[in-house]
Amino acid sequence: MKLGSALALSGLLVIGTVAHPLNVKRAVTTEVVFVTETVAEAVVYVDENGAPYLTSTVERVPSVPSTSVEPTSVASSAVVPTSAPAESPQPVPAPPPSPSSSDVPSSFVVANVEPTSSAVLPPPAPKPTFVAPEPTSAAPAPAPTSEAQVPAPEPSVQAQEAPASQPSTSSSDSFPLGITYDPYKGTTNNVDCKTTDEIAADFDTMKDYGIVRIYGNDCGQIPVAVRAAKKNGQKLMGGIYAPLQDVDSVVSALSDAVKQQNGGSWDIISLVSVENERVNAKAMTASDAQSTIDQARSALRNAGFNGPVGAVETVPAVIDNPGVCSTSDLVLVNIHAWFDPNTKAADAGKFVKGEVARVQKACGNKRVVVTESGWPHQGDSHDQAVASPDAQKAALASIRAEFNSDLFLFSSFDSLWKSDDPSTFNAEKYWGIL
Known part of the structure; x- marks a missing residue:
């Protein structure tokens, strides 16, 4: 787009007459004073013995005085004034023609006799920032007086532009695409609880995901998760399942695991949540959630963790209780397109994207992390929301098309231990994607 105008104008730089000025401002101009002087150039043709057989003269056209000279291109050094002179000057002449093969025998040599004086020539033009088209044969540019006066061509503006940057999967301001996990x-x-070996094996199955979300410390999973995540080069989203789990006890378990499994470095824990949809379920008030966030943040800071802390809620609970998102360091929200009867599986990603925009608006454009989003492969279909393996694949593809960071897919494996009710459409057990 930047080169459009310049390239269009460059097509006008075909050498015609200097009576048609180029009204384009250039960054570099050269002040030149011309001396008007008419001289003749004599051309003497001699035969192979050096005897002259023809003499002709070509009169040079007087130069045109101008206050400024605009360069045209590397290929053309003709003078184009920025304003038209009072009187129309003579057209720029073509160089004198050389005799053709029909006029002069092939053994003859053409000798040019230089005149005793010549017109003052302008200095070489500044280097252009673009390459103009070659001049037409109707008005060829005069040959340069020497090779030293020919400016070296430079790359065009288009060639100098850097290629567009490619999007990355994560950065220091976002978490990589993650997945959720429970140890039951x-x-x-x-x-029942999975064994230590079973949990470690599950983490190996999830190793393609850069971060894994755990919900608490049930089944003693925290030290196993820290050790497995370190082995696989993953990060963890820690969880405190308040009010059923004690904040200080879970913080202590996290601290011990970091010391014993990761050399005391908290860099393996990216963020920590303090509850999961408890305000939405009316098991906690918004005020309770805010107090729990403050309590957990204080305990974690004392233990050495300086990452974000927040409460996980649904979109309605966050919008209706803005204090929860203002107290959280990041807005953590579960978004499932499955529960919207008007959304097809193939549109799940767009639905989640739209809900994120609603939450951001309600929370003053604070950064939002989607802590659960998926689609069941079995259950009771309702209106546009169909539960099937194919529908799950379509939904996950749609979500991945919209998000490559700051989202956790739900869930790693089926949860056959869960119970259903009419609100879950008998699909609560069947969200596993691995």
């Missing part, structure tokens, strides 16, 4: 197994009536 069994059925609704027989819930």
Whole structure:
């Protein structure tokens, strides 16, 4: 786009007459004073013995005085004044023609006799910032007086422009695409904990995700998760499942795991949540959530963790309780397009994107991290929301198309231990994607 005008104008620089000025301002002009002087150039043709057989003269055209000279291009050094003179000057002449093969035998030599005086020639033009088209044969540019006066061509502006930067999957201001994890197994009536080896094996299955979200310290999962994440080069989103889990006890477990499994460095923990949809479920008030955030942040800071702390809620709970997002260091929200009957699986990503925009508006444009988003592969379809393996694949592709960071896919594995009710459309067990 930047070169459009310049290249269009460059097409006008075909050498015609100096009576048509180029009304374009240039960054560099050269002050020149011309001396008007008419001289003749004599051309003597001699035969192979040096005997002259023809003499002709070509009269040079007087130079045109001008207060400024604009360069045209590397290929053309003809003078184009910035303003038209009072009287129309003579056109720039073509160089005298050389005799053709029909006029002069091939063995003849053409000798040019230099005149005793010549007109003052302008200095070489400044280097242009673009390459103009070659002049037409109707008005060829005069040959330069010497090679030293020919400015070296420079790359065009287009060639100097840097290529567009490519988007990255994460940066210091965002978390890589993540996945959620819980350490339970069994059925609704027989819930059990996975073993240490099973948890470690699950982390190996999730190793393609840069960050894993855990919800608390059930089944003693924190030290196992820290060790497995370190092995796989992953980060963790820690969790305190308040009010069912004690804040100080979970902070202590996190601190111990960091010391024992990661050399005391908290860099393996990217952020910590203090509850999960408890305000939405009316199990906590917004004030309770804010107090829990403050308590956890203080305990974590004392333990050496300086990352973000916040409460995880649904979109309605965040919008209705702006104090929760203002107290949180980041706005943490679960968004599931599945529960909107008007959204197809293939449109899940756009739905989540729209909900993020609503939350940002309600929270003063604070950064939003989607802590759960997915689609079930089994359950009761409702209106446009269809539960099937194909629908899950379409939904995940749609979400990935809209997000490559600051989002956790839900969930790593099916949760057969969960229970269902009409609000979950019998799909609560079947959100696993691995």
